[in-house]
Amino acid sequence: MHEASATVVPQGKPGGDPANWLRLNANESSYGASSEARKAVADMANTLERYPDPSSIALRTAIATHFGLPIDELICGNGSEAVVETIARCYARPGDEILFGRYSFIQYKIFAERLGATAVLAEETGFRTDIDTLLAAVTERTKIVFIANPNNPTATHVPAKELRRLRDGLRKDIVLVIDSAYAEFANAGDYSAGHELVAGTQNVIVARTFSKAYGLAALRVGWAHGPASLIRVLNRMKQIGNVNVLGQAAAIAALGAVEHLADVVAKTITTRRRTTGALTALGLDVLPSQGNFLCVRFPHGVSGSRSAFDQLMAKGIMVRKIEDYGLPEFLRISIGTDAEMDRVIAALSDYVQSTAA
Ligand SMILES: Cc1ncc(COP(=O)(O)O)c(C=O)c1O
Incomplete structure (x- = not known):
């Protein structure tokens, strides 16, 4: 470690x-971006004096419909980065430990440093997150476990069965964040973005983004799916107008541009x-x-x-x-x-x- x-x-x-x-x-x-998303942005150009919907209701409804998820289990943010940072702010304090694989996404270290929490890096095997070393690295101070799947920068993935084993092996007071920013590109038969792991838990959250496959990086739109109790906390802690008008409109259109x-x-x-x-x-x-x-x-x-x-x-x-x-x-x-x-x-x-x- x-x-x-x-x-x-x-x-x-x-x-x-x-x-x-x-x-x-x-x-x-x-x-x-799709022509549909670009048109949606152009169409909003006449209403730039208006604030965005603070709850991103139309966007959350579109995500709920598209992915078959309950709307009260969804939060949107200024990129998935902001959603994930809100999780870190809510659940980790100075002295707490935030745990992830040695070659995980660098933002997790940055979040830990900003919070005064300790980033703990578990050794990997073959540049792949190793569930056993992650579980072995859990201490009583561990508050959050991050796993990017597929992982940036290694591009490797952890099979769905391993992800489930991680969830099942963690204490229920540790928040498990499955960062599936690149889920759309994963075509391995044993891959899952992890949404099925949320059901029945109070501590598992899956983060997604419109920045990558949907081509909307400039607009900063991300979202997460988690238990309603946890999402309620995050929705209270997020900034009010946290997804801009153009981003909300473009993301809704992007979901339609299958x-x-x-x-x-x-x-x-x-x-x-x-x-x-x-x-x-x-x-x-x-x-x-x-x-x-x-x-x-x-x-x-x-x-x-x-x-x-x-x-x-x-x-x-x-x-x-x-x-x-x-x-x-x-x-x-x-x-x-x-x-x-x-x-x-x-x-x-x-x-x-x-x-x-
Ligand atoms: C693993 C991972 N998660 C999250 C993000 C952030 O994405 P967003 O643009 O939604 O903030 C990135 C961006 O590169 C990433 O690689």
């Missing part, structure tokens, strides 16, 4: 013409497979991905990943160094369109050749 420090590593500036920059560093969608979502997901999964194959053929080590990004290990350790990063940046291709995640020999590369990934594959092919020379 390790205590964490959450300092994000500087990423620098790409070279070349900004018009040719490729932003593959934040796991955004290269396919953009063909756009299916298209984005299908293309991303196909391109993920192809890019994984191409990078593996170059001799790079690609972790099995269930997200819209790849976690790629470079030979020659930190100097290898740094010089690959520099070569990509010089060509205007922005990817994410993840030294701050404790993975210095890796880079995280978002899955863009086929044409975008062709540029990445070509640049990394040049890099590999330059190291062989």
Whole structure:
């Protein structure tokens, strides 16, 4: 186990013409939002003087209908980040412990630091959250357990059965947050976003977002599903106008744009497979991905990943160094369109050749 420090590593500036920059560093969608969502935003442009509905009733109703969930078990927020931070603020105090896997999403460390709580990192096996080490790391001071599934930055996933074992093995006064930000891209047969684990509990919450597959990162809309008692607490603690007017309208429209979502997901999964194959053929080590990004290990350790990063940046291709995640020999590369990934594959092919020379 390790205590964490959450300092994000500087990423620098790409070279070349900004018009040719490729932003593959934040796991955004290269396919953009649906035309329905874009129209919904445009339609709201004449009512910008109005505050948003503080309870996001229409959006929660749309989510409830779409996912078959009760509306009183839903909360919306300014990105899932804000929803998850509200959970952390409600349930952890200075001196408490917040527990997660060693290579989990960096925001969890940041939340713990902001609160004066202790981030406790459980060892992983094969860059995958290990349920046994997580459970073994629970102490009487543990208040929250975070699990991102699929996980950022490793892109690996924990099977539904393991997730259930985690839930069943935790004390009922520990809040379990299942962060399923990338759920739409997970196609493994044993994957579940985890909503079925909420029923009958007082302590399990699943967080989702419109930032990734729906392509609405700019608007900051996320949501969570949990027991009504817990959601009531969170709804009291959240800021009043916490989801803006454009975000609420766009998210409702995005839920209706089922063909756009299916298209984005299908293309991303196909391109993920192809890019994984191409990078593996170059001799790079690609972790099995269930997200819209790849976690790629470079030979020659930190100097290898740094010089690959520099070569990509010089060509205007922005990817994410993840030294701050404790993975210095890796880079995280978002899955863009086929044409975008062709540029990445070509640049990394040049890099590999330059190291062989
Ligand atoms: C695992 C994970 N959870 C949550 C988020 C935050 O998403 P949002 O844009 O909804 O705040 C991200 C963003 O990268 C993420 O990787």
